[in-house]
Amino acid sequence: MACARFITLKAIHDTSTLTHVLRPRIRSSVIIRAFSALMSPPSKAVFYENHGPPDSVTKIIELPPVEIKANDVCVKMLASPINPSDINRIEGVYPVRPPLPAVGGYEGVGEVHSIGSAVQGLSPGDLVMASPPSPGTWQTHVVKDKSFWHKFDRGTPVEYAATVTINPLTALRMMEDYMDLKSGDAIVQNGATSMVGQCVIQLAKLRGIHTINIIRDRSGSDEAKEKLKKLGADQVYTESQLDVKNVKSLLGNVPEPALGFNCVGGNAASLVLKFLRQGGTMVTYGGMAKKPVTVSTSSFIFKELSLKGFWLQKWLSSGKTEACREMLDYLLDLIREGKLKYDMELTPFSEFHTALDKALGKHGSQPKQVIKF
Amino acid sequence: MACARFITLKAIHDTSTLTHVLRPRIRSSVIIRAFSALMSPPSKAVFYENHGPPDSVTKIIELPPVEIKANDVCVKMLASPINPSDINRIEGVYPVRPPLPAVGGYEGVGEVHSIGSAVQGLSPGDLVMASPPSPGTWQTHVVKDKSFWHKFDRGTPVEYAATVTINPLTALRMMEDYMDLKSGDAIVQNGATSMVGQCVIQLAKLRGIHTINIIRDRSGSDEAKEKLKKLGADQVYTESQLDVKNVKSLLGNVPEPALGFNCVGGNAASLVLKFLRQGGTMVTYGGMAKKPVTVSTSSFIFKELSLKGFWLQKWLSSGKTEACREMLDYLLDLIREGKLKYDMELTPFSEFHTALDKALGKHGSQPKQVIKF
Numbered sequence: 001m002a003c004a005r006f007i008t009l010k011a012i013h014d015t016s017t018l019t020h021v022l023r024p025r026i027r028s029s030v031i032i033r034a035f036s037a038l039m040s041p042p043s044k045a046v047f048y049e050n051h052g053p054p055d056s057v058t059k060i061i062e063l064p065p066v067e068i069k070a071n072d073v074c075v076k077m078l079a080s081p082i083n084p085s086d087i088n089r090i091e092g093v094y095p096v097r098p099p100l101p102a103v104g105g106y107e108g109v110g111e112v113h114s115i116g117s118a119v120q121g122l123s124p125g126d127l128v129m130a131s132p133p134s135p136g137t138w139q140t141h142v143v144k145d146k147s148f149w150h151k152f153d154r155g156t157p158v159e160y161a162a163t164v165t166i167n168p169l170t171a172l173r174m175m176e177d178y179m180d181l182k183s184g185d186a187i188v189q190n191g192a193t194s195m196v197g198q199c200v201i202q203l204a205k206l207r208g209i210h211t212i213n214i215i216r217d218r219s220g221s222d223e224a225k226e227k228l229k230k231l232g233a234d235q236v237y238t239e240s241q242l243d244v245k246n247v248k249s250l251l252g253n254v255p256e257p258a259l260g261f262n263c264v265g266g267n268a269a270s271l272v273l274k275f276l277r278q279g280g281t282m283v284t285y286g287g288m289a290k291k292p293v294t295v296s297t298s299s300f301i302f303k304e305l306s307l308k309g310f311w312l313q314k315w316l317s318s319g320k321t322e323a324c325r326e327m328l329d330y331l332l333d334l335i336r337e338g339k340l341k342y343d344m345e346l347t348p349f350s351e352f353h354t355a356l357d358k359a360l361g362k363h364g365s366q367p368k369q370v371i372k373f
Numbered sequence: 374m375a376c377a378r379f380i381t382l383k384a385i386h387d388t389s390t391l392t393h394v395l396r397p398r399i400r401s402s403v404i405i406r407a408f409s410a411l412m413s414p415p416s417k418a419v420f421y422e423n424h425g426p427p428d429s430v431t432k433i434i435e436l437p438p439v440e441i442k443a444n445d446v447c448v449k450m451l452a453s454p455i456n457p458s459d460i461n462r463i464e465g466v467y468p469v470r471p472p473l474p475a476v477g478g479y480e481g482v483g484e485v486h487s488i489g490s491a492v493q494g495l496s497p498g499d500l501v502m503a504s505p506p507s508p509g510t511w512q513t514h515v516v517k518d519k520s521f522w523h524k525f526d527r528g529t530p531v532e533y534a535a536t537v538t539i540n541p542l543t544a545l546r547m548m549e550d551y552m553d554l555k556s557g558d559a560i561v562q563n564g565a566t567s568m569v570g571q572c573v574i575q576l577a578k579l580r581g582i583h584t585i586n587i588i589r590d591r592s593g594s595d596e597a598k599e600k601l602k603k604l605g606a607d608q609v610y611t612e613s614q615l616d617v618k619n620v621k622s623l624l625g626n627v628p629e630p631a632l633g634f635n636c637v638g639g640n641a642a643s644l645v646l647k648f649l650r651q652g653g654t655m656v657t658y659g660g661m662a663k664k665p666v667t668v669s670t671s672s673f674i675f676k677e678l679s680l681k682g683f684w685l686q687k688w689l690s691s692g693k694t695e696a697c698r699e700m701l702d703y704l705l706d707l708i709r710e711g712k713l714k715y716d717m718e719l720t721p722f723s724e725f726h727t728a729l730d731k732a733l734g735k736h737g738s739q740p741k742q743v744i745k746f
């Protein structure tokens with residue numbers, strides 16, 4: 001192992017505010033340690049000390065090496081996405097956040113760099129993903145207990161492995177958890193060009209489930225429609241196309257959907273509700289328009305609609321690690337077979353803030369931003 | 374039986390537009406009948422030929438006698454309430470309505486006047502309620518198949534028996550159908566002075582369940598609060614009292630409610646949502662404010678709230694007549710024991726339109742209007 005290092009008292013002192021959060025295994029009581037302790041390389045990290053606008057509160061700094069304890073695995077990160085929840089954590093508006101100061105990111109993959117003395121089943125060079133995902137993936141080297149890492153097949157494109165846990169898994173779970181969907185049934189969703197939206201289309205298609213997809217009005221919407229149809233979408237509408245008296249008259253041979261997914265809010269959520277059949281359920285998993293969901297009394301009483309929410313982090317934290325990994329392997333199989341794909345843009349870590357600006361929507365609609373280390 | 378009558382062709386002809394709806398047992402093919410056919414008395418009825426404002430489209434007319442067939446029971450009506458759904462049916466905005474022309478009303482009680490030759494278990498003089506309720510109770514004599522009538526104890530105040538099926542049963546079902554409430558749990562509701570609201574308070578109290586009650590700001594709100602507290606309400610707030618940063622800070626020793634009932638919409642519904650605990654459910658059963666329910670994205674995702682609707686008519690039409698009657702008997706027992714009471718105002722049938730104006734809200738907040746025949 002090449003990463004054993006001697007940590008000087010000064011180096012610890014300089015980053016003392018970080019130690020309890022970012023390097024829980026370094027404590028003042030053990031700062032004078034044996035030369036032989038196995039240490040990580042220093043780690044370049046997207047770091048923030050206060051909550052606020054992510055483009056102003058984050059900076060890239062070098063964190064000192066940390067000890068790799070007996071059950072730890074040090075991973076050289078390869079790729080990590082910028083998800084909306086990452087942005088909300090930095091803004092301080094996400095209900096579950098790491099204590100400050102913190103390193104950004106939550107999902108990602110890397111290559112095992114070095115392992116603690118008691119680690120079995122993982123070796124340097126193995127590809128692993130953060131599973132369950134956890135805070136601090138936006139850095140070059142992450143040290144965590146072996147239980148946090150899940151090995152995956154080398155034949156998997158790393159940018160897919162880096163992004164499979166949050167969005168594709170959300171799509172998969174939402175299709176399982178609310179209704180016993182059968183081949184021939186239909187789903188309606190807004191935000192259909194999102195990564196979850198693209199996954200819903202493909203996962204539904206694989207099961208013979210129809211999808212009715214709603215996208216924003218924007219330049220290039222015709223291309224977006226074509227793209228979604230190529231993924232397997234049955235129907236794609238812009239919001240303005242649905243400004244009709246009875247949206248269901250558009251359904252043609254597609255049955256009225258029993259399940260709807262909303263990641264937008266406002267009018268786009270109302271459109272999902274309009275498509276739902278008697279007794280249908282709308283699941284909210286995002287609020288891109290930053291507008292609430294508005295529902296008429298009669299939708300509840302006479303149309304018997306149910307409205308619920310989905311929060312992947314809650315699901316992930318409910319001790320379902322093994323079930324989760326099985327589902328991830330299923331999704332990764334689909335990815336390797338070419339049955340599940342979605343748009344991404346890879347950006348070198350050195351240009352992190354460019355990718356962040358895109359993720360923040362400063363340059364209009366952009367594909368999912370993935371940092372390559 | 375005293376009501377056998379000879380129906381002339383002219384009498385039938387004069388009311389021909391009514392026969393298929395109001396008197397389905399009179400058809401043109403049988404208008405020349407034997408003198409011995411058992412007939413009802415003529416019936417004074419609240420009648421409407423078109424949908425529209427109830428105070429202008431309804432009129433009181435006399436309907437001709439109808440035949441009492443072998444399994445029919447002719448009931449001399451004693452009391453029937455004016456419920457919001459009755460008004461919505463006349464307006465034409467209720468999704469399930471009798472065909473036009475129609476007689477108003479849906480719930481009510483009466484005394485058996487005469488029975489068909491094959492009817493057993495009911496005798497003239499018995500008190501019965503329309504169960505399941507069905508259209509056409511706002512008239513002096515109703516003829517329906519025996520299966521539509523449920524006998525009840527003479528010791529029951531008729532105005533309670535006349536009103537127990539729609540509102541108290543709604544309260545009972547809503548407390549059963551969404552959550553396994555236990556003693557010590559809490560419920561939050563708006564529209565707490567409504568008949569359902571008053572029943573929720575008392576039924577909850579009987580089970581050791583706390584209630585947090587929201588009422589409108591209005592003159593007399595202090596008296597309304599005192600009244601609800603006497604019924605067993607733990608806490609009663611006007612909407613303006615809840616214009617605070619954290620409504621839950623008001624709860625004191627009352628636990629956060631897992632279940633909420635909304636019959637108002639708009640701000641009053643948002644207040645119910647604010648009180649609900651993580652993972653709670655709000656059930657909408659009315660929309661008195663004629664304003665939609667507005668819900669933030671985070672309420673769905675992070676607070677994991679579920680929103681549903683309750684529609685008694687759907688429940689009643691699902692073939693649960695026996696289960697329904699058992700529950701009504703339970704409620705009638707509570708009423709006779711003085712454990713369930715609610716405000717009503719009795720008005721003679723001759724002053725129907727005065728009661729209707731009150732039910733339409735023309736004279737401000739009024740107790741439930743019940744017609745006495």
